[in-house]
Structures are given as C-alpha cells and as structure tokens.
Amino acid sequence: MRPVTLVTGAxxxxxxxxxxxxxxxxxxxxxAARRKERLDALAAEIGNAHVVSIDLAHxxxxxxxxxxxxxxxxxxxxxxxxxxxxxxxxFADLPLTRQREMLDLNVVALTxxxxxxxxxxxxxxxxxxxxxxxxxxxxxxxxxGVYFATKAYVLSFTEALHQELKxxxxxxxxxxxxxxxxxxxxxxxxxxxxxxxxxxxAAEVAAAGLKGLGRNxxxxxxxxxxxxxxxxxxxxxxxxxxxxxxxxxx
Ligand SMILES: NC(=O)c1ccc[n+]([C@@H]2O[C@H](COP(=O)([O-])OP(=O)(O)OC[C@H]3O[C@@H](n4cnc5c(N)ncnc54)[C@H](OP(=O)(O)O)[C@@H]3O)[C@@H](O)[C@H]2O)c1
Numbered sequence: 199m200r201p202v203t204l205v206t207g208a209x210x211x212x213x214x215x216x217x218x219x220x221x222x223x224x225x226x227x228x229x230a231a232r233r234k235e236r237l238d239a240l241a242a243e244i245g246n247a248h249v250v251s252i253d254l255a256h257x258x259x260x261x262x263x264x265x266x267x268x269x270x271x272x273x274x275x276x277x278x279x280x281x282x283x284x285x286x287x288x289f290a291d292l293p294l295t296r297q298r299e300m301l302d303l304n305v306v307a308l309t310x311x312x313x314x315x316x317x318x319x320x321x322x323x324x325x326x327x328x329x330x331x332x333x334x335x336x337x338x339x340x341x342x343g344v345y346f347a348t349k350a351y352v353l354s355f356t357e358a359l360h361q362e363l364k365x366x367x368x369x370x371x372x373x374x375x376x377x378x379x380x381x382x383x384x385x386x387x388x389x390x391x392x393x394x395x396x397x398x399x400a401a402e403v404a405a406a407g408l409k410g411l412g413r414n415x416x417x418x419x420x421x422x423x424x425x426x427x428x429x430x431x432x433x434x435x436x437x438x439x440x441x442x443x444x445x446x447x448x
Contacts, residue, residue: 199268199271199272199273199318200226200271200272200273201226201272201273201274201275202225202226202227202228202248202267202272202273202274202275202276203220203225203226203227203228203274203275203276203277203278204227204228204230204263204267204274204276204277204278204311204315205217205220205227205228205229205230205278205280206230206231206254206278206279206280206281206307206311207230207231207280207281207282208227208229208230208231208237208240208280209229209231209232209233209236209237209240210231210233210236210380210381211378211380211381211382211400212280212330212375212378212380212400212403212404212407213229213231213278213280213281214236214240214400215400215401215403215404215405216278216280216328216404216407216408217229217240217244217247218240218243218244218401218404219401219404219405219408220276220278220408221244221245221246221247222244225276226246226247226248226272227244227246227247227248228247228248228249228250228267228272228274229241229247229248229249229250230249230250230251230252230254230263230281231251231252231281232251232252232253233251234249234251237249237250237251248267248270248272250263250266250267254281254302254303254307254311255299255300255302255303255307256302259307260307260310260311260314261310261314263311264311264314264315273318274315274318274319274325275319275322275324275325275326276325276326276327276328276411277311277312277315277325277326277327277328278328278330278407279308279311279312279327279328279329279330280328280330281303281307281308282303282304282308282330282348283299283300283303283304283382283385283386284300284342284345284382284385284386284388285297285300285342285344285345285386285387286341286342286345286386286387286388286448287341287342287387288341289343289344292344297344300344300345300348301344301348304345304348304349304351304352305348305351305352308329308352309355312327312329312359315327316368319367319368320366320368322367323366323367323368324367324368325367325368325369326368326369326370326371326411327356327359327368327369327370327371328371328372328373328407328408328411329352329355329356329370329371329372329373330352330372330373330375330407331349331350331352331353331356331372331373331374332345332346332349332352332374332375332376333374333375333376333419333424333427333428334346334349334350335349335350335352335353335354335372335374336350336353336374336427336428336431337431337436337439337440337443338436338439338440338443339443340440340443340444341443341444341446341448342386342388342448345386346443349374352372353372353374353417356370356371356372356416356417357372357416357417360372360414360416361416369411369412369414370414370416371407371410371411371414371415371416371417371418372416372417372418373403373406373407373410373411373418373420374417374418374419374420374424374428375398375403375407375420375421375424376396376398376419376420376421376423376424376427377393377394377396377397377398378397378398378399378400378403379394379397379398379399379400380400383397387448388448389448390446390447390448392446392447393448396423398420398421402420403420403421406418406420406421407420
C-alpha cells in the first residue's frame with residue numbers, strides 16, 4: 199500500500215491550496231469532492247494525484263472513499279479533513295435539509311473519516327490528521343448557529359483526539375481560520391463587506407495549517423487578529439459574546 203495524503207473538499211478554496219502545497223512537498227495526493235471536472239483540472243496541474251468524485255454528506259460515503267483508496271492500493275498517511283460548508287440565516291427560517299447536510303458533512307463525515315484512517319496509522323505508528331474548524335468554533339453564532347456549532351464540535355473533538363494520541367506517532371491538529379477568500383461566503387450566503395475586507399488568502403491559511411500540523415500543534419489559529427479574537431472569548435462573558443455575534447452583519 200502506498201502512503202497518500204487525502205484532501206477532502208479539494209475542488210476549491212483551502213482544499214485546493216492544501217493539495218498544491220502537499221504535492222509541492224512531494225506527497226502523492228488524493229483529491230476528493232463532488233465536482234469532478236475541478237478535481238481533474240487540479241490533478242493535471244499538480245501531477246501525482248488521484249481523483250475521487252464523491253458526495254461526503256451522504257450515507258456510506260466516507261467508508262466508500264476509504265475502501266476505494268484501499269482498492270487502488272493507497273493508504274492514507276495524512277488526512278486533511280477540510281470539506282465543509284456553512285449556511286447563514288436564522289435557524290427556524292433555513293431549510294432543515296440544508297442544515298442536516300451541513301451536520302452530515304462538517305461533523306459526521308469528518309468524524310467517520312478520522313475513525314476509518316486511524317487503524318492503519320496506529321499500526322504504522324505514523325500519520326497526521328488536520329481537521330478544519332473555524333474561529334466560529336470559539337463562540338455561539340446567532341445568525342449562523344448550526345455552522346458555528348459544527349465547528350465547535352470539530353474543535354472539541356480534535357483537541358480530545360490530539361490528547362488521546364499523544365506519544366502514538368500520530369499528529370492531530372485543528373485549524374481554525376477566520377474569514378478566508380474562498381467560495382465559502384457565496385455558498386454560505388455570507389457576503390458582508392466586513393467578511394470580504396478581512397478575508398485572508400487561502401494559500402497562506404493552508405500553509406499555516408500544514409506548518410502547525412507538522413509541529414503537532416493542537417489548535418492552529420492563523421493571523422494575529424484571529425488569535426486576538428479567539429483569546430478574547432476566554433475573557434468576555436458568554437452572554438456578551440452572543441450579543442456581539444448577533445449584531446454582526448453576515
Ligand atoms: N472560507 C472561510 O472563511 C472559512 C473560515 C473558517 C473555516 N472554513 C472552513 O474551511 C473549509 C474549506 O472551505 P473553503 O473556505 O475552502 O470553502 P469552499 O471554497 O466552498 O470549499 C469547500 C469544499 O468542500 C467541498 N464540499 C462541499 N460539500 C461537499 C460534499 N457534500 N461532499 C464532498 N465535498 C464537499 C467543496 O467541493 P464540491 O462542491 O465540489 O463538492 C469544496 O471543495 C470548510 O470546512 C470551512 O468550513 C472556511
């Protein structure tokens with residue numbers, strides 16, 4: 199079995215940048231997402247890449263993905279659990295189906311993929327998992343509540359896994375980006391000037407994620423202002439934090 203780096207959500211944004219960076223450092227990369235043409239184009243650009251077109255928000259998809267890789271003789275040595283989507287709006291006004299899909303992708307698929315790749319990593323006493331959370335993980339998000347809650351889950355789960363796997367040879371990190379220039383805003387319906395104005399570049403955020411993972415940093419918050427805002431949540435009463443987020447124009 200050849201070791202590979204699996205990047206989910208590689209068809210755009212952060213995922214495409216993770217794939218580019220991993221290919222540049224010499225990894226054999228697996229690109230997974232739904233839009234096959236995008237993945238094929240990226241594979242042609244970076245070389246030494248495999249494409250799996252898959253909807254990870256559905257049923258047995260994570261298991262099917264890992265089985266497909268095993269069938270191709272590939273073993274996941276690095277998992278970049280990046281695929282995710284957001285949805286802005288008041289909870290009761292948003293369709294339940296879209297919110298359910300978000301839970302299935304951001305929470306269920308991410309968790310299942312980690313569980314499916316860990317046995318081989320534990321056997322080899324080697325591997326790395328980068329789970330992409332968000333600065334939204336640090337506080338409740340009125341106006342984008344389910345999305346922030348999924349990212350709070352990702353952060354909590356990843357920190358726990360990081361601790362459980364200390365000394366195992368397996369690195370586990372949560373990457374918590376702030377606003378980043380990708381397709382996320384358009385998909386989630388977050389289009390405010392503030393979001394766009396303060397967006398970081400996807401390549402620099404992905405690079406910070408890989409650097410932190412290399413150091414087995416439990417929580418990676420790229421960018422000075424994001425670090426400040428993540429820390430401020432510790433000092434500010436939660437009720438105040440809720441009011442601040444509720445007052446933001448998304
Ligand atoms: N951009 C930000 O401001 C920001 C901030 C904090 C955290 N994040 C997190 O960063 C991660 C990457 O997002 P991004 O900003 O790069 O946004 P993006 O450009 O919209 O990329 C999202 C990726 O996820 C894939 N995806 C979506 N639904 C999927 C599904 N059902 N099955 C498989 N793949 C699916 C998309 O590909 P297909 O549509 O081709 O399937 C795409 O490749 C997400 O977890 C997001 O929550 C983003």
